Amino acid sequence: MADLALVDLVVPVKHLDRAKSRLRGAVPGGLDAHRALVLAVVSDTIGAALAAPGVRRVLVVCEDSRVVEALAGTGAECVDERGLPGLNAALRFGARRLRADDPRVAVGALQADLPAARPSDIDEAITEADGRRAFVADRPGTGTALLIGAPGEPLAPRFGQGSATAHARDAARVGDHLPYLRCDVDTPDDLTLARDLGLGPRTARVLEATCRVC
Numbered sequence: 001m002a003d004l005a006l007v008d009l010v011v012p013v014k015h016l017d018r019a020k021s022r023l024r025g026a027v028p029g030g031l032d033a034h035r036a037l038v039l040a041v042v043s044d045t046i047g048a049a050l051a052a053p054g055v056r057r058v059l060v061v062c063e064d065s066r067v068v069e070a071l072a073g074t075g076a077e078c079v080d081e082r083g084l085p086g087l088n089a090a091l092r093f094g095a096r097r098l099r100a101d102d103p104r105v106a107v108g109a110l111q112a113d114l115p116a117a118r119p120s121d122i123d124e125a126i127t128e129a130d131g132r133r134a135f136v137a138d139r140p141g142t143g144t145a146l147l148i149g150a151p152g153e154p155l156a157p158r159f160g161q162g163s164a165t166a167h168a169r170d171a172a173r174v175g176d177h178l179p180y181l182r183c184d185v186d187t188p189d190d191l192t193l194a195r196d197l198g199l200g201p202r203t204a205r206v207l208e209a210t211c212r213v214c
């Protein structure tokens with residue numbers, strides 16, 4: 001029997017030179033400062049996932065060695081996406097790896113841009129899913145912060161514009177009451193909202209150091 005309270009998560013992270021382009025300018029200092037911000041957001045998101053008792057493994061799919069270096073020793077595993085075409089292909093690749101190790105596992109996908117996410121929110125979403133295929137919508141309700149597959153089933157990710165509607169076709173919507181988990185940061189305004197909720201420590205440090213949105 002699969003443990004309904006345990007999920008292995010895939011976390012996709014784009015190459016830092018291209019990631020979060022809509023967030024550019026949120027901190028002053030050009031591309032170096034932008035990369036530092038994105039890396040902090042990624043690290044806080046993954047830190048929350050690693051600290052959630054309901055998360056057994058965190059597999060990061062990423063082609064950027066700076067991300068791999070930053071996560072060394074945290075407990076997150078990293079795998080190169082090997083030029084796969086886009087987000088859903090990277091997620092399917094990671095999910096297949098996890099299911100190859102344990103075919104009965106529930107595999108989930110957590111976006112890497114959730115710097116206010118808390119371990120307890122991730123656990124609450126897993127508990128509410130209760131072994132069903134389920135998703136947590138992002139703050140606007142159009143995108144997806146977290147997708148959880150049913151135990152033993154393929155992840156079947158449909159991330160991209162309007163992914164909440166796409167996931168709602170065959171997954172239960174859970175976690176509407178979890179604002180920290182739902183707070184993805186696509187734009188500088190999103191980052192201000194996340195800061196008002198309470199950021200993870202690395203993102204908070206980057207903002208304190210630059211203070212553009214303080």
Ligand SMILES: Nc1nc2c(ncn2[C@@H]2O[C@H](COP(=O)(O)OP(=O)(O)OP(=O)(O)O)[C@@H](O)[C@H]2O)c(=O)[nH]1
Nearest residue numbers: 012013014019020021022061086087090111112113
């Ligand atoms: N590994 C991998 N991750 C991706 C890819 N595209 C997006 N992601 C990640 O998927 C998550 C959600 O993507 P978006 O919110 O659209 O982020 P983004 O593409 O970096 O942002 P924009 O450039 O502003 O569109 C983020 O964690 C991204 O890093 C991809 O091709 N490969």
Ligand SMILES: C=C(OP(=O)(O)O)C(=O)O
Nearest residue numbers: 143144159160161163186
């Ligand atoms: C890819 C997604 O993220 P965003 O909408 O933040 O680009 C998504 O929510 O499916």
